[in-house]
Amino acid sequence: MFSKETYVQRRSALKKSVGSGVLLFLGNDETGLNYADNNFRYRQDSTFLYYFGLSFAGLSAVIDIDEDREIIFGDELTIDSIVWMGAQPTLKEKAERVGIIQTLPSASLTDYLSKAIKSGQEIHYLPPYRSEHNIKLMEWLNLPIAAQNGSIPFIKAVVNQRNYKSAEEIVEIEKACNITADMHIAAMKAIRPGMKEYEIAGLMESISLTLGGNLSFPTIATINGQTLHNHYHGNTIKSGDLFLIDAGAETEMGYAGDMSSTIPADKTFTSRQRAIYEIQNRMHVEAVKALRPGVTFESVYDLSAKIMVESLKEIGLMKGNVEEAVREGAHAMFYPHGLGHMMGLDVHDMENLGEVWVGYDGRPKSTQFGRKSLRLARMLEPGFVLTIEPGIYFIPELIDKWKGEHKFTNFINYDLLETYKDFGGIRNEEDYLITSDGARRLGKKIPLTPEEVEALR
Ligand code: GLY
Ligand code: MN
Numbered sequence: 327m328f329s330k331e332t333y334v335q336r337r338s339a340l341k342k343s344v345g346s347g348v349l350l351f352l353g354n355d356e357t358g359l360n361y362a363d364n365n366f367r368y369r370q371d372s373t374f375l376y377y378f379g380l381s382f383a384g385l386s387a388v389i390d391i392d393e394d395r396e397i398i399f400g401d402e403l404t405i406d407s408i409v410w411m412g413a414q415p416t417l418k419e420k421a422e423r424v425g426i427i428q429t430l431p432s433a434s435l436t437d438y439l440s441k442a443i444k445s446g447q448e449i450h451y452l453p454p455y456r457s458e459h460n461i462k463l464m465e466w467l468n469l470p471i472a473a474q475n476g477s478i479p480f481i482k483a484v485v486n487q488r489n490y491k492s493a494e495e496i497v498e499i500e501k502a503c504n505i506t507a508d509m510h511i512a513a514m515k516a517i518r519p520g521m522k523e524y525e526i527a528g529l530m531e532s533i534s535l536t537l538g539g540n541l542s543f544p545t546i547a548t549i550n551g552q553t554l555h556n557h558y559h560g561n562t563i564k565s566g567d568l569f570l571i572d573a574g575a576e577t578e579m580g581y582a583g584d585m586s587s588t589i590p591a592d593k594t595f596t597s598r599q600r601a602i603y604e605i606q607n608r609m610h611v612e613a614v615k616a617l618r619p620g621v622t623f624e625s626v627y628d629l630s631a632k633i634m635v636e637s638l639k640e641i642g643l644m645k646g647n648v649e650e651a652v653r654e655g656a657h658a659m660f661y662p663h664g665l666g667h668m669m670g671l672d673v674h675d676m677e678n679l680g681e682v683w684v685g686y687d688g689r690p691k692s693t694q695f696g697r698k699s700l701r702l703a704r705m706l707e708p709g710f711v712l713t714i715e716p717g718i719y720f721i722p723e724l725i726d727k728w729k730g731e732h733k734f735t736n737f738i739n740y741d742l743l744e745t746y747k748d749f750g751g752i753r754n755e756e757d758y759l760i761t762s763d764g765a766r767r768l769g770k771k772i773p774l775t776p777e778e779v780e781a782l783r
Contacts, residue, residue, distance in 0.1 A: 327379045327423065327579065328494055334425040336487060337377050341391050343483035347448035348392070350439070350466075351377065352459045353385035367540065372671035373452060373484055373679075375580050379424045382414060386435055386462075387426075392447055397428045399435045439466050450477035452484065455678040476679070485683045488676055489668060490709035496759060496768070498581040499670065499711055502542065503757050503769025505575035506583030509533045510772045513547070514782045517569050519591045523547050524559035526571070534575035542582035542673040546572035551588060551751030552719045554663055567591040568599055568750040572715075574673055582673040584713050585772055586755035593783040595776055598749070602718055603776050605637040606752045609716040610774065613665060617706065617714070617758055617765035623685070624703035627665040630716045631657040635737075643746070646737045656737035658696025659728060660720070666713035667701035669757060674701060675711075706760045711768065715755035720746040 340349070353374045356365045370381040378387055378398065386399040398421045403414055414420070417429045430438070439449060449467060453476035454460050460471045491499065509530040516529055527547040534541060548556040549563055551570025563569060569591055574584035588603065590596070595603055609630040616626045631652045638644040638660065644651065651657055668675035668684055676684045682691060685702035692698050702712060725747060727733075729740045754774055758765040773779045 330423060330425040332492075332494065333377060333379050337389060337396060339487060340377065340483055341389060343486065344391060344450060344479050346391050347450050348439070348442050349389040349480060350449055350451040351387040351389075352451070352454065352462055353378075353380075353387070354383065354456065355458050356383045357456070357458070370580065372580060372676070373488075375671055376484075376488055378426075380420050381580070382420060384432065385420075386432065388435070388438060390442070390447075395428060396426050397430055397438070398426050399430050399432050399438075401432050436466050443467075448477075450480035452476050452480060453678055453680065481679045481683050482688075485676055485679055488670060489684065490707070491670060491711050491759070492709075495581065495670065496711070498577055498579050499583070499757070499759075500768045502539065502575050502577045502581045502583035503585070504583075505534050505537050505539055505577075506542075506573070506585045506757075507770045507772050508537075509573055509575060510571060510585050510587045511782070513571055513573075514587055514589050514773060514779065517563060517589050517591060519563055519565040519567070521563050522559070523549065523561050523563065523569075526563075526569070527559045527573075530571070530573050537575075539575045539577050542574040542576040542584060546570065546586075549591070549750065551753065552721045552749070554717075554719070554751075563591045565592055566596065568752065570751055570753060572753065572755065576673075580671050582669050582671070582675075583769060584669055584673050584715075584755060584757060585769075586715055586717075586753045587772060587779070588752040588754060589779055590783070594780050600776050601641060602749070603752055605634055606716060606718045606754065607775055608637065609633045609718075610714060610754055610756075613714050613716060614756070614758065614765065614767075617760060618763060619706050619708050619760060622703060622705050623665065623712070624700065627697075627700055627703070628652060630665055631661055634661055634716070634718060642742050643739055644737055645739055651734075651737040654734070654737070655694045655696050656734040658694075659724060659734065659738055659743075660718050661716065662696045662699065662719065662721070662724070663717065664697075664700030664702065666715050666755075669711050669713055677701070708760050708762050710760040711757065712760070713755055713757050715753055717751060717753035719751035719753075720749040721751075722747045 354371045359366050388397045400417045421429045463469045463474050513526050513530050527545045544557050549567040569589045572586040613626050613630045635648045635651045681701050687704045757768045
């Protein structure tokens with residue numbers, strides 16, 4: 327945890343920003359995996375962690391701005407819980423660690439909220455993403471699930487704090503990035519034809535767990551990198567395959583790292599793999615060079631897409647006017663996702679609060695295939711932490727669909743593209759902090775150029 331003052335100061339800024347009403351924070355509970363006592367890994371809600379720092383199940387909190395009160399609601403452990411799961415600090419002790427004096431039993435929360443509603447106070451809550459949150463909001467606020475949209479002033483105020491990382495947060499994120507880099511470097515050295523994908527996934531995950539961390543999201547370690555979020559690890563790696571890894575560590579305090587690498591199963595890339603890899607590498611390097619305050623992330627995405635189209639034209643996979651191809655969305659055949667996202671206590675930071683608020687500053691998102699998956703588009707500012715992760719993929723089902731529809735025949739050379747259906751996909755990813763005059767990579771460097779990757783093989 328950070329010092330008490332950090333949490334006190336964050337709550338004080340939040341109160342000023344929202345101005346009035348009651349802010350309701352839903353902490354996360356334990357969730358059964360296959361029966362009630364066999365749980366998923368416990369993960370506290372990130373906004374709860376940000377303002378209250380406490381990673382314990384069964385807590386809720388209220389900041390009553392009008393009455394100037396901060397209360398943590400929870401219950402003391404029963405003797406059975408202590409016998410089976412161990413003792414914890416008392417509720418009072420937990421609250422004091424983050425500068426909160428008042429605590430109340432969980433059962434009194436409904437009453438507190440009903441009184442506040444009766445006296446005309448507005449209850450602000452954030453959009454729920456777990457069914458336990460849905461049930462609580464139904465019970466506490468009498469809100470049907472379909473109406474649980476969250477409070478926009480509360481969302482905006484939280485985003486406006488959490489988007490700007492403090493120096494102590496950067497230290498934590500950099501720890502996560504360093505562990506993440508170690509995971510990737512170990513995997514890049516280990517991959518050999520004949521191994522199972524799960525051997526690589528297991529190797530990487532053990533590195534983070536051994537260092538006291540965990541995972542910031544489920545590991546992608548696959549010979550089918552053309553599937554963007556492929557979580558299957560049962561294939562055998564064959565000579566000639568490209569192996570795509572997207573994996574990250576989470577520190578004990580909950581901060582995320584997120585990197586991707588693409589490695590040949592053999593000691594070197596084939597010439598066809600290398601040609602596409604070099605294009606992806608240029609997209610990545612030029613995007614990083616363009617990062618600085620005052621530019622929009624969407625313009626950096628456009629730059630990366632244009633570099634790809636220009637280069638794919640050189641090898642005959644694309645044709646026509648580059649600007650038009652990107653404007654109309656033809657590039658999304660090969661690059662159907664965005665360039666990156668904010669990262670912090672969540673790997674896609676605050677995604678449950680809405681990408682429109684986190685990454686678009688309230689502007690609507692595009693609905694065009696490919697561009698609609700751009701999670702971040704807004705003007706960059708110092709303190710933002712984001713990922714850079716362009717990719718190039720050959721997705722047989724998408725090729726068949728668009729070819730059958732005669733889509734973008736003015737930009738895509740389908741005859742040549744047919745011969746790439748067995749290629750897979752390439753993505754590399756690093757994490758950056760936007761500084762006052764540019765950007766700084768977070769964490770140690772992972773191999774990125776084909777030469778750097780081959781040197782590790
Ligand atoms: N690390 C997975 C993603 O960024 O979507
Ligand atoms: Mn990412």
